[in-house]
Amino acid sequence: MREYEQLKNRTIVRVSKKNLHRIRDEAAKIQDRLTLDDSKPMTLTEPKATVNNDNAAPAADVRPQVETHIPTAIEIAPLFTPPSLPTGGWSDFADNLTAEETEGLRRILNQENIQAYVSELSVMLEVFVDQINEKAIESMGDSILESDDQVYVFEDYIDDVRRIVGD
Numbered sequence: 001m002r003e004y005e006q007l008k009n010r011t012i013v014r015v016s017k018k019n020l021h022r023i024r025d026e027a028a029k030i031q032d033r034l035t036l037d038d039s040k041p042m043t044l045t046e047p048k049a050t051v052n053n054d055n056a057a058p059a060a061d062v063r064p065q066v067e068t069h070i071p072t073a074i075e076i077a078p079l080f081t082p083p084s085l086p087t088g089g090w091s092d093f094a095d096n097l098t099a100e101e102t103e104g105l106r107r108i109l110n111q112e113n114i115q116a117y118v119s120e121l122s123v124m125l126e127v128f129v130d131q132i133n134e135k136a137i138e139s140m141g142d143s144i145l146e147s148d149d150q151v152y153v154f155e156d157y158i159d160d161v162r163r164i165v166g167d
Helices: 002-008 017-034 073-079 088-098 099-109 114-120 125-140 153-166
Strands: 145-147 151-155
Touching: 073 125, 088 125, 088 153, 099 114, 099 125, 099 151, 099 153, 114 125, 151 153
Parallel strands: none
Antiparallel strands: 145 151
């Protein structure tokens, strides 16, 4: 029973190889910037002697001091540039769409009968919408379609979807 619950509640993660390679490349660049170069010697400086007008003995602290530079947030900012959302972009999303999904998006934008179209494809409307949204999430980090009484493209993405479908 416990195994059944674990299988039922498991999370399936799909990783785009193209995005994985990009993430690894960015991580390697960041790691290179954060790694110290051991071949460069550390600079040591002697403390400056202080002049004491009281005829007292000068301070005996002659420990070498390591020159350190703690970078400010402004200096660190170029080291880490988080991927901007959408990560894959609209071109990746468009490349991942099938011809049927592109046509479905065109029909949704034009408020045509999408239910009849997906029935011709022998696909449930919810499955069709979910497939497109999964590709959008994978490419851009957000879904683009909403389905309640009818299917529609979120207002923020209408112009981008129009460019994809050539409308």
